[in-house]
Amino acid sequence: MKLVFASNNKNKIKEIQQLLPDSIQILSLEAIGCHEEIPETADTIEGNAILKANYVTEKYGYDCFADDTGLEVAALNGEPGVYSARYAGEQRNAEDNMNLLLDNLNQKANRNAQFKTVIALNLNGKQQLFTGIAKGKITTEKSGCQGFGYDPIFQPEGYNETFAELALETKNQISHRGKATQLLISYLKETK
């Protein structure tokens, strides 16, 4: 079975290929000749995952899955959510995004937040969604230097460290993306 992962992130693609049986071959966007930027214009995380997966299936005719992730902060009514990458502007800068979030949460007692990843899978004419959630809190200052994005200010439930202070393997076991990916993999193993 050939399945496109609507991503050009070589690490993500390699990681997921290693977790799947050899009978499932993961193809990148590059591998199918898709070099254009796929629109991510939906106003929900689910909507963007679906847009990306459908774009590939409709335009290139492949079964496909796509993911989208956002950080939802309770005291900010779920912001930045689907706008997490560009919270502080189109420059998509992680430092700017974290600084803005810390400013917007200044003096707020409720610092609860969650990361949410949705994977949309188009397979054999059917669409399926897989959701992974990591609950936690936004810290008052940055700590740690691993990972990316909001990792230095997100402390997952049950840990005293931020995502940026945890070993990557630990983060992958408890993360939103890790959980959504595990659900996808279990499904694919059952249906292959």
Ligand code: IMP
């Ligand atoms: P994407 O949908 O995976 O591109 O994620 C959108 C944005 O959410 C990223 O640009 C980051 O700002 C943020 N994000 C996603 N996953 C993580 C994570 O695991 N740690 C920290 N930030 C993340």
